[in-house]
Amino acid sequence: MNLIRGYDPETLRELIDERECAMRLEEIEHQRSLPVLLERVWLLKVLDRLDEALELADETVRQARMAGTRKDLLRARVLHATVLQNRGAHAAAAQELATCAHEAEGQGWAGIAAFAYQHHGKNAYEAGDFDSARDSFKQSLFLRRSAGADDTELEKALRAIEAAERRSTTTPGVLV
Template identity: 65%
Template sequence: MSYIRGYDADTLREIVDARDCKERLDEIGEQRSLPALLERVWLLKVLDRLDEALVISEQSVRVARMAGTRKDLLRSRILHASVLHVRGAYAAAEQELTMCADEAEGQNWSGIAAFAYQHRGKVYFDTEEFDLARTDFKRALFLRQDAGARDDQLESTLLAIDAADRRRVRTTVAG
C-alpha cells in the first residue's frame, strides 16, 4: 500500500494521509527487522517527527552494516541522508547522497542510484541550486527508466524536473 497521495509542486515533499501513516507506524511498533526500521524512518520523516526519524535511521544503518547486503546498506544510508536533508543538514546530506550515488552507479544498481540522485536533487532544490537539481532529477529519470521503475516513480521525477525548471525561470526573471 502506498501512503503517498501526491507531491507538493513547490516543495517536492510527499503528500500523505497522516492518519494512515500513524496507523501503520503503530502496526510496525518496535519491530527490529531492517525493512521495518526503514519503513519506520520514512513514516516518522513524513510525519515530521524528525528527531525520532534520525535515531531510527542511524539504527537502520548499523543494522544494515552488520546483517544486510551492500544494497541494504545503500538504501539505509540514502534514507538517513534524506532525514538529514529535511532537518536542514544540507552539506552532510549532499555528501552522503553523492557517495551512495557513486557506489550504486559503480555497481550498476540503477534503481538505487536513481533513489540517491532523486534525493540529492531535492537537497539542491532546497538550497536553490536549480541547475544542479535539474541535472540530478534528469539522471534519476534516466536511471529509473533503465531500471524499469513504476509509473508513479517516473511521474514524481518528472514533477521534480518541472518544478526545478519553474524555479530556475522564476529565479532568472527575478534576478
Template identity: 65%
Template sequence: MSYIQGYDPQTLREIVDEAQCRDRLDELGDQRSLAALLERVWLLKVTGDLDEALVVSEQSVRVARMGGPRKDLLRSRVLHATVLQARAAYAAAIQELTTCGEEAEGQGWSALAAFAYQHRGKVFYDMNDFVNARADFKRALFLRQEAGAPEEQLESTLTAIDAAERRRSGSQVAS
C-alpha cells in the same frame, strides 16, 4: 499500500494521510527487522517526527552494516540522508547521497542510484540550487528508465524536473 497521495508542486515533499501513517507506525511498534526500521524512518520523516526519524535511521544503518547485503546498506544510508535533508543538514545529506549514488552506479544498480540522485536533487532544490537539482533529476530519470521503473516513479521525477525548471526560470527573472 502506498501512503503517498501526491507531491507538493512547490516543495516536492510527499503528500500523505498523516493519520494513516501514524496508524502504520503503531502497527510496526518496535519491530527491529531492517524492513520495519526503514519503513519507520520514512513514516516518522513524513509525519515530521525528525528527532525520532534520525535515531531510527542511524539504527537502520547499523543493522544493515552488521548483517545485510551492500544494497540494503546503501538504501539505509540514502534514507538517513533524507532525514538529514529534512533537518536542513544539507551538506551532510549531499555528501552521503553523492557517495551512495556513485557506489550504486558503479555496481550497476540503476534503480538505487536513481533513488540517491533523485533525493540529492531534492536537497539542491531545498537549497534553491535549481541548476544542480534539475541535473540530478534528469540523471535520476535516465537511470529509472534504464532500470524499467514504474510509471509513478518516472512521473514523480518528471514533476521534479518541471518544478526545478520553473523555479530556475523564476529566479532568473527575479534577479
C-alpha cells in the same frame, strides 16, 4: 501499502495522510526487521518527528552495515540522508546522497542510484540550487528508464525536472 498521496508541487515533499501514517507507525513500532526499520524511519520523517527519525536512521544504518547486504546499506544511508535534509542539514545530505548514488552506479544498481539521485535533487531543490537539482533529477530519469521503471516513476522524475526548471527561471538573481 502506499501512504503517499502525491507530491507538493512547490516543495516536492510527499503528501501523506498523517492519521494513516501514525496508525501504520503504531502497528509496526515493535518490529525489528531491516525493512520495517526503514519504513519506521520514513514514517517518523514524514510525520516530522525528526529527532526520533534521525536516532532510528542511525540505528538502521548500523544494523544494515552489520547484518544486511550492500544494497540494504545504501538504502539505509539514502534514507538517513533524507532525514538530514528534512532537518536542514543540506550539505551533509548532499554529500551522503552523492556518495550513495555514485556507489550504486558503480555497482550497476540503476534503481538504487536513481533513488539516490532523485533525493539528491530534492535536497538541492530545497537548498535553492535548482540547476544541480535539475541535473540530479535528469540523471534519476535516465537511470529509471534504463532500469525499466514504470510510468509513475518516470512521471515523478519528469515533474521534478519541470519544477526545478521553473524555479531556476523565476528565482531572482539567477542568470538564465
